[in-house]
Amino acid sequence: MQAVIEYLQKNQARFVEELIEYLRFPSVSAQPQHRKDLQACGEWLVQQCRGIGLDARLCPTEGNPILIAKTPGAQGGKRPHYVVYGHYDVQPPEPFELWKSPPFEPRIVGRALFARGSSDNKGQNLAHLKAVEAYLKTGTPLPCDLTFVIEGEEEVGSASLATFLKQHRAELKCDAIVISDTGMPSPKHPALTYALRGIAAMELIVHGPSRDLHSGIFGGSVDNPAMVLSQLLAKVRDKNGRITIPGFYDDVTPLSAYERKQLARLPGSDSAYRKFLGVPQLFGERGFTSTEQRSARPTFEINGLTSGYQGEGSKTIIPAWARAKITMRLVPNQNPRKIIQAARRYLASLCPPTVRLETKSGHGAEPYVVAPTSPQAQAALRALKSAFGREPVLLREGGSIPIVNDFKKFLHADTLLLGLALPDANAHSPNEQFDLDCFEKGQLMSAYLWQELSAAGA
């Protein structure tokens, strides 16, 4: 390993130059005019991987091509195989006027590299490539086979990825997937994200009279769908922040004492968080910390309300209908279909006979968890500690990362989320940046990771 570490140290300046080259491609997947830039960026990646010594090719898809790059001499099942996932497409840079320097002309200030895609995700996936370069260029034997999968449609929903995984199922059969595309709370807190919330979307529509009614002529003798909707929604959450849908918490895997202790180690205060959100007071399920509430507890969230008149002034009607858009965040081991069914049943039981309740199911995604005490998770934590020289923290992510479920479904393997972006990375915002220390330590973490994972037999 000493050779690998020295190689990484010696070549940082060149690595940064190469990252800057990578970032000059305006590979904006949401904007059709950048289609050629995505292709060019993919081809640059192939050359980069071949230069490193990987067997690399671009696989065409219905959208942008996906890069596959493999360590040479794969031993086909005789030793562990890990897939490293990343994406070379980026978010749109608009609004341009808020950028302090042009989004595709990378600029270094201190240790911050400013450019669209620097944190999300070019800098993070290049860190992994540089680690394997160090192994290959120093002739240090890798204890495992590695395959890089770097796609070009992550920012527009990874539309081609599921088909790609199905088609390349055999080639991508692996022991784990490694993704660095999430965050870490501070430079002193390297992190493993071990759980994601799932989601279940639904729509409630309360139908009342056959058309909007004059509230003077009819008001008082007919139910108001907006009032019924309010009364239904009001009954879904109690004053302790608990969701009252029967069975809602039945399948929730409780947090272990170890997890709660780990989550409590995260930096940040409620008072700073409250200010950041701009609310007079925080609110959440009683008995849990803010961190637990937003990452490890399920929610019932109203995303939108629509009924009747929405313009200036007033319009004196009883609206014909009222609608709520709902998403519920789910935690391991809740099931989206089961939860939607429970919600529908509960709301139907509450609905008065004066209106008709329509419920529509939307998309669902399973929650995800890798036991933080599992050999793979523990190996990842050791790699983080070696690279950063700090005790890593365990994170749960409140949102969903649908591709993690795709990997589980098609490759039957768990995903280790080892994010390198700091909270001020401005991913998806103007002035996106990547910390060059994180870039360097990320390379080191990747180099250690293959040793730790393989040694753990994981």
Next chain:
Amino acid sequence: MQAVIEYLQKNQARFVEELIEYLRFPSVSAQPQHRKDLQACGEWLVQQCRGIGLDARLCPTEGNPILIAKTPGAQGGKRPHYVVYGHYDVQPPEPFELWKSPPFEPRIVGRALFARGSSDNKGQNLAHLKAVEAYLKTGTPLPCDLTFVIEGEEEVGSASLATFLKQHRAELKCDAIVISDTGMPSPKHPALTYALRGIAAMELIVHGPSRDLHSGIFGGSVDNPAMVLSQLLAKVRDKNGRITIPGFYDDVTPLSAYERKQLARLPGSDSAYRKFLGVPQLFGERGFTSTEQRSARPTFEINGLTSGYQGEGSKTIIPAWARAKITMRLVPNQNPRKIIQAARRYLASLCPPTVRLETKSGHGAEPYVVAPTSPQAQAALRALKSAFGREPVLLREGGSIPIVNDFKKFLHADTLLLGLALPDANAHSPNEQFDLDCFEKGQLMSAYLWQELSAAGA
């Protein structure tokens, strides 16, 4: 009176011809291109009134002119003086394609006269003019002075009327205002509308985080303004349909046994009403009939809800704010300002400290009532009975008629609402019609009314 009655009988055919002339003017006040038609219609009215024998003139306003027409030889306070109000402007006729014959080419089918403005309000105000014509042309002495005020902006909010009333306060000083611009439940149910509901409008805005938040990253640890709004609104009405705002019913004048008995005489069934509204079941304040609920009881009605995402599919946000548009219908003797204050106080007391509640007051209108046992109301009922040969019914109107409050405010006189439009009149809708029997009986009612009112010393 015999001469008056005979004169009316003999001249019906000509009266209908004159009504048709009146209806040919496309006097649509909402549409600027009809400004000249309104002027022409007003001038036609002046000629019509002069032909009858009235002293008539058009008074210019900032909008369309207002006709004043007075019986000759006014005795200035020595005998009763009544003002008859009407309007010569009409609703827009669109959509044209739904009319069976052109809206400004009057057509008679049986006893129905189809044309825009036939019921609302040209037919009704011409009925009153024809009654006074019968007095003047037969030399029958009127027991009172009469002044007709027929305006041209009723369908666009009577913007010039308040100023006009202020300016002509002395000239219009009177003992009562008579308006035929409402409805009667059936040809067998001539009606006096003796009460109107008032209104108090407000807007509630619940402010949460400083911007829409990602429901995955933050959901669970911050309150949702749409949920808070739902919970606030839900608490305003209980399961018996009672409004729970403290003090809401304090000033409500209870219905007398006489009123309830009269309201119960109205034709129509709840089951037909339910079908007409298109709802699975009616709903209203327990202990009151549908008729009472919609005309004699106050309400709290949500007119609109707006929050967060309203488009297709879902957007996983905690909305920054949620808004409800509210109007409360008020009954005698509730006060709009007092009720809005009570609502604001109650909602503020319910609002949790996790959000900021903003309440905005909108327009208000006082409720209105003329005691149905008052000499004027009883005189009107006798006139209705004589003209229609049926026991009249007493109506309360669920909506507001703001000009009635203006008359009260500027002329300090009560208004008798003696509507002649049947439920199928299609006022404001395509194929508006006026029943020619109602036209004829309306003239008779007007002729009797001046006798009855004056004899009652009212």
